[in-house]
Amino acid sequence: xxxxxxxxxxxxxxxxxxxxxxxxxxxxxxxxxxxxxxxxxxxxxxxxxxxxxxxxxxxxxxxxxxxxxxxxxxxxxxxxxxxxxxxxxxxxxxxxxxxxxxxxxxxxxxxxxxxxxxxxxxxxxxxxxxxxxxxxxxxxxxxxxxxxxxxxxxxxxxxxxxxxxxxxxxxxxxxxxxxxxxxxxxxxxxxxxxxxxxxxxxxxxxxxxxxxxxxxxxxxxxxxxxxxxxxxxxxxxxxxxxxxxxxxxxxxxxxxxxxxxxxxxxxxxxxxxxxxxxxxxxxxxxxxxxxxxxxxxxxxxxxxxxxxxxxxxxxxxxxxxxxxxxxxxxxxxxxxxxxxxxxxxxxxxxxxxxxxxxxxxxxxxxxxxxxxxxxxxxxxxxxxxxxxxxxxxxxxxxxxxxxxxxxxxxxxxxxxxxxxxxxxxxxxxxxxxxxxxxxxxxxxxxxxxxxxxxxxxxxxxxx
Amino acid sequence: xxxxxxxxxxxxxxxxxxxxxxxxxxxxxxxxxxxxxxxxxxxxxxxxxxxxxxxxxxxxxxxxxxxxxxxxxxxxxxxxxxxxxxxxxxxxxxxxxxxxxxxxxxxxxxxxxxxxxxxxxxxxxxxxxxxxxxxxxxxxxxxxxxxxxxxxxxxxxxxxxxxxxxxxxxxxxxxxxxxxxxxxxxxxxxxxxxxxxxxxxxxxxxxxxxxxxxxxxxxxxxxxxxxxxxxxxxxxxxxxxxxxxxxxxxxxxxxxxxxxxxxxxxxxxxxxxxxxxxxxxxxxxxxxxxxxxxxxxxxxxxxxxxxxxxxxxxxxxxxxxxxxxxxxxxxxxxxxxxxxxxxxxxxxxxxxxxxxxxxxxxxxxxxxxxxxxxxxxxxxxxxxxxxxxxxxxxxxxxxxxxxxxxxxxxxxxxxxxxxxxxxxxxxxxxxxxxxxxxxxxxxxxxxxxxxxxxxxxxxxxxx
Numbered sequence: 001x002x003x004x005x006x007x008x009x010x011x012x013x014x015x016x017x018x019x020x021x022x023x024x025x026x027x028x029x030x031x032x033x034x035x036x037x038x039x040x041x042x043x044x045x046x047x048x049x050x051x052x053x054x055x056x057x058x059x060x061x062x063x064x065x066x067x068x069x070x071x072x073x074x075x076x077x078x079x080x081x082x083x084x085x086x087x088x089x090x091x092x093x094x095x096x097x098x099x100x101x102x103x104x105x106x107x108x109x110x111x112x113x114x115x116x117x118x119x120x121x122x123x124x125x126x127x128x129x130x131x132x133x134x135x136x137x138x139x140x141x142x143x144x145x146x147x148x149x150x151x152x153x154x155x156x157x158x159x160x161x162x163x164x165x166x167x168x169x170x171x172x173x174x175x176x177x178x179x180x181x182x183x184x185x186x187x188x189x190x191x192x193x194x195x196x197x198x199x200x201x202x203x204x205x206x207x208x209x210x211x212x213x214x215x216x217x218x219x220x221x222x223x224x225x226x227x228x229x230x231x232x233x234x235x236x237x238x239x240x241x242x243x244x245x246x247x248x249x250x251x252x253x254x255x256x257x258x259x260x261x262x263x264x265x266x267x268x269x270x271x272x273x274x275x276x277x278x279x280x281x282x283x284x285x286x287x288x289x290x291x292x293x294x295x296x297x298x299x300x301x302x303x304x305x306x307x308x309x310x311x312x313x314x315x316x317x318x319x320x321x322x323x324x325x326x327x328x329x330x331x332x333x334x335x336x337x338x339x340x341x342x343x344x345x346x347x348x349x350x351x352x353x354x355x356x357x358x359x360x361x362x363x364x365x366x367x368x369x370x371x372x373x374x375x376x377x378x379x380x381x382x383x384x385x386x387x388x389x390x391x392x393x394x395x396x397x398x399x400x401x402x403x404x405x406x407x408x409x410x411x412x413x414x415x416x417x418x419x420x421x422x423x424x425x426x427x428x429x430x431x432x433x434x435x436x437x438x439x440x441x442x443x444x445x446x447x448x449x450x451x452x453x454x455x456x457x458x459x460x461x462x463x
Numbered sequence: 464x465x466x467x468x469x470x471x472x473x474x475x476x477x478x479x480x481x482x483x484x485x486x487x488x489x490x491x492x493x494x495x496x497x498x499x500x501x502x503x504x505x506x507x508x509x510x511x512x513x514x515x516x517x518x519x520x521x522x523x524x525x526x527x528x529x530x531x532x533x534x535x536x537x538x539x540x541x542x543x544x545x546x547x548x549x550x551x552x553x554x555x556x557x558x559x560x561x562x563x564x565x566x567x568x569x570x571x572x573x574x575x576x577x578x579x580x581x582x583x584x585x586x587x588x589x590x591x592x593x594x595x596x597x598x599x600x601x602x603x604x605x606x607x608x609x610x611x612x613x614x615x616x617x618x619x620x621x622x623x624x625x626x627x628x629x630x631x632x633x634x635x636x637x638x639x640x641x642x643x644x645x646x647x648x649x650x651x652x653x654x655x656x657x658x659x660x661x662x663x664x665x666x667x668x669x670x671x672x673x674x675x676x677x678x679x680x681x682x683x684x685x686x687x688x689x690x691x692x693x694x695x696x697x698x699x700x701x702x703x704x705x706x707x708x709x710x711x712x713x714x715x716x717x718x719x720x721x722x723x724x725x726x727x728x729x730x731x732x733x734x735x736x737x738x739x740x741x742x743x744x745x746x747x748x749x750x751x752x753x754x755x756x757x758x759x760x761x762x763x764x765x766x767x768x769x770x771x772x773x774x775x776x777x778x779x780x781x782x783x784x785x786x787x788x789x790x791x792x793x794x795x796x797x798x799x800x801x802x803x804x805x806x807x808x809x810x811x812x813x814x815x816x817x818x819x820x821x822x823x824x825x826x827x828x829x830x831x832x833x834x835x836x837x838x839x840x841x842x843x844x845x846x847x848x849x850x851x852x853x854x855x856x857x858x859x860x861x862x863x864x865x866x867x868x869x870x871x872x873x874x875x876x877x878x879x880x881x882x883x884x885x886x887x888x889x890x891x892x893x894x895x896x897x898x899x900x901x902x903x904x905x906x907x908x909x910x911x912x913x914x915x916x917x918x919x920x921x922x923x924x925x926x
Contacts, residue, residue, distance in 0.1 A: 004799075012926050020814060044838075044839070044899065044904070046839065046897070046904075047837060047899050050840070050899055055840070056839050056841075061839035095481070116895070127879065177470055191651070193693055236581055280606045296764070298894075308897070309897060309904045310895070310897045310904055310905075311894075311897040313904050313905060330892065331892050332894075333894045334894040335894070336894045336895060337896060337898075338896035338897065338898045339898050340898070340900055341583045341902075349894070349895055349896070364746070374507065374510060374663045376507070376510060376519050376524035376525065377518070377519070378518060378519075397735060406872075408896070408901065409869075409873070409896065409901055410872070410875070411872070411896050412876045412895045412896055412906070412908075413876060413879050414874045415895055415896065416876050416880055416883070416893055416895075417879055417883075418764050418891050419883075419894065420879070420880075420882075420883035420885065422883065429777060429793065430878060430879055430882045431773070431774075431795075431796045431797040431799045431878055431882065432797070432799060432875045432878055432879075433759075433773075433800060433810055433812070433871070433872065433874050434509070434771070434772060434801065435800075435801045435802050435803035435877065436507065436508060436509055436510050436513055436519075436802055436805070437513075438801050438803075438872055439869065439872070441475070441507070441509075441773055441776055442773075443774060443875070446877075457494075461574070
């Protein structure tokens with residue numbers, strides 16, 4: 001008998017799972033229906049800032065596979081502009097609204113995968129729901145920003161205010177700068193990128209200043225003002241008013257788990273849906289993957305909610321293999337992330353200094369400065385590497401890298417080291433590659449490991 | 464009482480050891496004398512091709528620290544142009560020839576570190592010792608090549624023949640191309656870079672052709688001919704004669720261990736000096752580090768002789784810590800290496816397919832093609848990743864990467880994975896970084912791990 005898999009959400013988590021399930025079970029065994037409330041399936045949300053910044057030319061380039069392709073190539077019935085508005089786990093049905101017609105229908109399922117993603121946090125502020133206050137989550141969001149910019153009729157350079165200096169906030173700020181827009185970034189905390197430690201974050205603030213981005217730290221937004229015609233006019237902060245022709249929210253995201261919660265499917269303190277190692281929720285026949293689901297953080301050993309395409313793809317793959325009758329488990333995440341701000345590259349993995357303390361560790365930290373290549377190589381650029389190691393043991397807890405071209409991808413070595421529970425006194429020996437165009441003879445990561453071990457030993461002697 | 468440490472060889476291995484020993488024991492405790500037969504201490508041999516290629520402007524840039532600096536800053540008595548010609552391990556003396564005066568003296572030691580490095584293999588061929596047949600080992604070698612090129616008086620473009628298509632051979636070939644010299648590379652085996660598997664090596668041959676380098680594979684050199692004035696004229700091969708105005712040996716190196724062997728200090732089948740985990744030879748008070756010493760290969764679990772600056776620095780550090788009264792052991796190597804040939808980057812770690820079989824493993828191999836960044840990113844470039852995994856278990860045995868800008872440093876993730884005995888079904892989950900300017904959402908290394916695991920599983924079902 002044919003089983004029916006219903007997938008809610010047609011981006012990375014949902015479509016990866018659908019594809020993996022299809023690889024293992026053909027249409028005779030498994031019918032797969034995907035309901036997506038937006039107009040696209042399987043797109044690169046991470047590419048949106050670069051589309052706005054005109055590095056990527058067209059919307060189509062960000063679409064990995066269209067609904068038609070899923071239907072034709074994989075017999076996956078992907079229905080866009082269809083929103084699931086309720087789940088009945090007892091009856092094993094979902095209520096689906098056709099956003100075109102407005103009509104609603106119930107659809108039965110044998111297995112249900114929730115892959116509803118995450119949405120930008122919208123702080124509860126006057127004016128936040130105005131027409132020129134944008135998130136950056138869907139291709140429609142990106143299109144709306146691009147259309148809005150094209151429609152501006154100004155006798156001066158346009159001005160943008162980005163609320164929040166996280167990864168998305170900085171990427172959008174860079175995009176606006178490349179379009180010749182004056183950019184102000186307002187950040188509540190005392191520094192940009194709260195996932196990067198202050199001693200490294202200062203380098204990012206300096207890079208922003210170098211690009212002409214006005215950064216307002218320790219500044220809270222209190223309202224977004226519009227004029228009588230409904231056009232956005234200014235962002236009001238506790239440090240004054242910033243004129244704005246466009247406002248973008250880079251305030252982080254929250255898992256889209258209300259639908260699940262309303263159906264009695266457990267969610268955790270992170271807001272994400274609770275899943276086991278195979279991506280099963282505690283409710284029979286209901287699975288979750290992608291940004292809406294919790295993940296296990298391998299260093300804190302606690303649940304986390306991290307909205308990242310890599311994790312969505314990986315958890316979607318695990319869910320899909322299991323839904324297809326295979327066996328796979330998801331080990332967890334390290335919180336690895338990377339971005340760039342014009343020439344400055346930023347990478348991080350594991351725990352920062354404060355994160356480590358909050359998780360109960362006592363960290364010993366070092367920052368080293370080196371070069372991306374041999375010092376005499378013409379393209380040698382500065383790179384700073386921070387390692388966070390556990391006191392007494394030297395166990396690696398996290399790493400952060402800020403530097404110029406060729407710096408940040410080195411974070412993957414630290415991620416692989418963390419994955420393997422390495423201690424810095426072992427890491428410093430690892431046979432990493434060297435040639436003058438690629439690194440100093442001691443790669444900066446190894447220099448950092450050496451200094452980190454020195455610091456752990458010195459601390460042990462002292463305390 | 465002051466002890467006396469004598470170090471033979473003033474490059475990476477010897478000077479790193481001397482510096483580390485000095486950090487732990489001051490001049491009152493430990494006198495350190497270094498005898499170096501060349502004219503430089505602590506220089507970057509790996510940078511010589513780029514000096515010849517005019518990427519690096521001056522010889523001085525390749526010198527990390529001069530003898531004067533060692534003397535003044537660290538109280539290390541580094542004597543250049545002094546060659547140790549014999550060791551008497553019973554009397555604990557070395558016989559030293561002053562290459563300036565020609566005089567010889569005996570010097571006593573309490574501890575002796577042999578760090579004599581490696582030398583280019585000179586096949587026993589007629590004409591091989593001619594004046595325009597160069598190695599690329601010391602700064603003097605580099606200077607000799609540069610001076611020779613400057614002195615050529617030709618009514619046509621100069622022609623170079625490079626014997627051997629290993630790392631050094633290719634780097635020198637690239638250097639000559641950038642100087643507008645016509646380059647022929649003669650390689651005995653059927654493909655360039657014997658440490659890279661054939662399916663990957665073909666990409667390198669294609670890159671060489673694209674640069675205008677004439678590659679003659681499966682070709683043996685039988686003689687090097689000189690004219691009556693002693694000028695090099697041609698390289699004679701079994702496939703004909705190649706006109707040459709300069710000849711460079713890129714035929715690999717052999718450990719400089721004759722001095723040790725003559726003194727009764729054991730050497731292994733690799734030709735390298737036998738050492739324990741702390742870099743001690745079996746002879747009391749005698750240590751060895753750098754290219755002249757054997758290293759433990761972590762995947763074959765056998766001794767190896769690998770001439771690389773990274774390993775020389777690391778083994779020198781271990782020897783120096785121990786000589787300074789500390790405790791450190793050297794875990795071993797993976798055979799990681801990296802280079803580039805104009806735009807093409809090449810990295811490798813662990814075992815190739817044939818290496819793996821020779822070591823007794825049954826390998827399952829995959830090659831995947833991907834892009835260095837998100838496919839839609841303007842600088843996306845092709846990258847090929849080959850993984851060699853153990854049959855049945857999926858244990859990673861080696862990896863190779865050939866691709867364009869941004870490819871090869873990813874080999875470090877594979878090196879770190881190998882170091883930790885990872886299996887590909889674990890590797891595919893690792894939380895590596897992703898953003899569109901840096902990688903596809905599945906990093907090519909992870910794609911390779913996924914395909915590798917698929918291949919291991921398929922093989923297990925079949926056999």
